[in-house]
Amino acid sequence: MSKDVSRRLSDLKSRRQGTTTMMMDSIAANRAGMESFEARSTGEWAKYTLGIMQQVDPKYTNNSVAEGERVKNQIRNRIRTGVTFEYQGSVPLNVHIRGVSDIDILVLLSGYLTYDRAGSRASEYYPWTGPGGIDQLAFLRSELEVELKAAFYEAEVDILGDKAIGLSGGSLRRKVDVVASHWNDSVDYQTSQNKRDREVQIFQKTSRTTFCNRPFLHIDEINEKDRHCYGGAKKIIRMLKNLKADSDNPSAISVNSYEIAGLVYYFEDQPISLPAYRELALVAATKQQLDRMIAYKDWTMSLVTPDGIRKIIESEAKFESLKLLRAEVHDLAKNLAIELSKRAWLDDSEALRVLQESHISEF
Incomplete structure (x- = not known):
């Protein structure tokens, strides 16, 4: 996660709004292009985290x-x-x-x-x-x-x-x-x-x-998972896809969109079923769920796509790339928790606790 947060926010805006050039550096232009998630926090890491979870306009x-x-x-x-x-x-x-x-x-x-x-x-x-x-x-x-x-x-x-x-x-x-x-x-x-x-x-x-x-079974299963989790599943799928896009080497993270959705399908429901004011805690939940998948390798490599077509992680190389995606989540969690706590450094357990206890404006 070498890109600084300002660059990430710029790339996110370009990705979400379909622009290929930077917007004019003026207050009027920034207000005209502002999305609702940007008004929910003054912190840049919080804005970025909220933005990578939200649906495209x-x-x-x-x-x-x-x-x-x-x-x-x-x-x-x-x-x-x-x-x-x-x-x-x-x-x-x-x-x-x-x-x-x-x-x-x-x-x-x-x-x-x-x-x-x-x-x-x-x-x-x-x-x-x-x-x-x-x-x-x-x-x-x-x-x-x-x-x-x-x-x-x-x-x-x-x-x-x-x-x-x-x-x-x-x-x-x-x-x-x-x-x-x-x-x-x-x-x-x-x-x-x-x-x-x-x-x-x-x-x-x-x-x-x-x-x-079986494209319609895949869509229906993910929609049902998302309903059970009050929208948390799709927020996490978008977050992981954006983190892959913003990584130093996206091609090294070889799990694709279909596979990312399949992995999130197997996340436990309760930890990712959170109200909007606790949205930032989804980062901690995602880190813990990916930790579980990496710790239980045999189980993870046995998981089948929601449509039943094939294994999600069908090779050692793909499992290794899952570790790279988890590392992106880990770095996001650490940077976000440091910003929220206003401390210079946190260990992993402290960072997770800060995120789990965090609250943010819903609007």
């Missing part, structure tokens, strides 16, 4: 969704294949940390799906006699590549991605990833008829294969 999120809708409309009007659309990823889950945030669109075949034959309603599906799913997805992917290039001719349309076509620049204010896919009606979905249980098969261009994804 909805006006920026709405702009991301609006760009997604533009791309969807172009696809709908240009391709011959019948499709439907869904969003996946950090934006619909509301744990994105950038004002200019990427948005992921699933483009799903509307006339084709697969189903688990062991499901309770398997006998109700009609046998499929048309082209195979892989052939249909390959054709859809080809259509998307051609038509998106034509529709967004001033933008960069990256068709080399194995899973997604990436659009950026030109008239687009956000990067948009477009993913060819189809539904799979799982055993659970056939019983529940709840979208959270419906799987998606994602097309991989290079190998002409698909892999299973």
Whole structure:
């Protein structure tokens, strides 16, 4: 954590508001760009800590969704294949940390799906006699590549991605990833008829294969965890993602957004269920929960993503990077506690106690 807090606040503001240059150094400009969390404390570490927990202003999120809708409309009007659309990823889950945030669109075949034959309603599906799913997805992917290039001719349309076509620049204010896919009606979905249980098969261009994804189950499980914890889970997910972004070497912290959310899913509920006036205590709780995960390595490496797809920490290298993320939290806790206590130095136990006892304005 070598960046000083003033630099961190500046980078946070740029990240949250989508700016790439510093705002004018004037009182008027600072007031115009001020977010509500900045008024809750005079301390810079406290402002930074509050800021890295808060959701991005909805006006920026709405702009991301609006760009997604533009791309969807172009696809709908240009391709011959019948499709439907869904969003996946950090934006619909509301744990994105950038004002200019990427948005992921699933483009799903509307006339084709697969189903688990062991499901309770398997006998109700009609046998499929048309082209195979892989052939249909390959054709859809080809259509998307051609038509998106034509529709967004001033933008960069990256068709080399194995899973997604990436659009950026030109008239687009956000990067948009477009993913060819189809539904799979799982055993659970056939019983529940709840979208959270419906799987998606994602097309991989290079190998002409698909892999299973459960984006709506992931979103639903994290949302439920967050409800149980009075908003604490998503605040911590955003905090950890921001700390990774502000670290000296973000690429060394190889746990991604999906995995960070999965780890927080296994945090104990009670320590992270705090009212807004005790928000700073979430730093202490996060430090303690990561300490627990690192101390119980075998348990941590056995944890499965909330959607049940795979292990969260599936390698030694990833476990080591978790230690780097914990170190970022540790340094934040120490700096914040020193600022709050107005002391020159605190040991680890004193720092945690200061944070656990801290109170801050809710507005």
